[in-house]
Amino acid sequence: MPVANRRAAERALEVKSAPAMSGTFEWLDNTTVQWVPDRFWPAHSTVALSVGNLSTDFKTGPAVVGVADISDHTFTVRIDGVGAGPPPPRPAPHHRPHWGEEGVMPASMGRPHFPTPVGSYTVLSKERSVVMDSSSVGVPLTDPEGYRVPVDYAVRISRRGLYVHSAPWALNSLGVENVSHGCISLSPADAEWYFNAVHIGDPVIVQE
Template identity: 30%
Template structure:
């Protein structure tokens, strides 16, 4: 009768746990052979099985930016995946249905080092590292209105980019607007008055007073397209909508009226731009861009020769081309009766001060009348309110409409 001697592997649970990592332990022990040889072979088999293997689609020190990070497990199911950069930033991601692949929601940013750690369903882990190539060009942006500001009911969100944006749809997908009352609105693309790429978000109708608005521009790792460069950071801003105010200007009756919550607050006689030429004012729905106080206005800066060079008080900018509402005591004989300025809305010192002290950046100025040289262009300040909402929505890159770059429009004058 033959005798079978069974050998048992020495019990070392702490050591096995330490070296196992991601391994699935399933060593088969035979009933014959010498004790020392069997034990040594078994330990070798265990060590070979203890390595968890992952593959990452991005490798090396010059990996391509703008691609999602994809982590694949060779065997088993992924439990967690962590992809972090050198500054502690983290890429969120999703697991596939079979648990073998994890894909980041956002793309890898240029010029960034990443560390990858994956854990499987057996408690093991594996690590990897890679770095993306530095960008040839970096695109940046300017946001309006300013962070934590309080603005009027006509103020849009506006983003002007340093370099051209050709991949408009990809950029727009990363722009998230959140409001406290689920305000409906849309992005629309245009060429800014400066000639740069610009995208604005306006609500369907004027904002409701008290609305809180947040913009998250999650652009880090997004490519602007040819000649535009990469975005290498995210942006976040927010503002609150202030008093419900509206300024109505009738060029033909020569009056400016300030309304608050639908009630008339002030009726001001004024004189606008001289009709029939370049000195005429613009009509249309515009938005108060800034309150600039006392500034020097020179006619030569807007192509009107040496017609004037004045220090002007209570200046309120309405367009990039230089149309303001301001004090114009030199035109007092025309207030309420005729338009005789060089393009701006002029009032007495007292009335201009009252309006200046009352209005907010972002208040709508609705200008009507025949004594105008045309309607304010889309990009000449904030002219989007001159478009019907459906026409504005068509300027979204995600709407698939033609002409998403918007209109260049006409120019105006800075008057006195």
């Protein structure tokens, strides 16, 4: 049943945390509301939620932060401030900068006509396999840039279809150039590792 009085519903909800956090309510639809903190939840903090006589509490997990650097062609993952990720294969391809640095994975972001939007995101969902269809973002399948492809290890970070995902077809471009339609492309091994390490709500930052 749709919520008729959203303000009253928000007043009935109480969110407390240690350390204390400020934030706002965001309605996803007529029946679902979420409380969004003004900054990322600190790792390993306690959060308590109460609605009337009902209450629950939980702890946040480790800080799994992904940073996509568009000009550097890298995706860096740090867990609780420490670089993390699968070890690079040997021998290392020496023409790729940052190869072998802790937590740094070669990546490919959006090409000039389909730039990856700079900003801060949170992980919305994880899909082991998904079919990506260009028509969902306004590019007809009949267009030369149109596509409909199955993708593995897809981590969604925006409602408009921005993902971090496996891109085996782009292996030669990872760490070198940006060739995607906007998503953050990784090797299959790196994408699988990130898919298993990240949780819904974890931050992803895209920077120039």
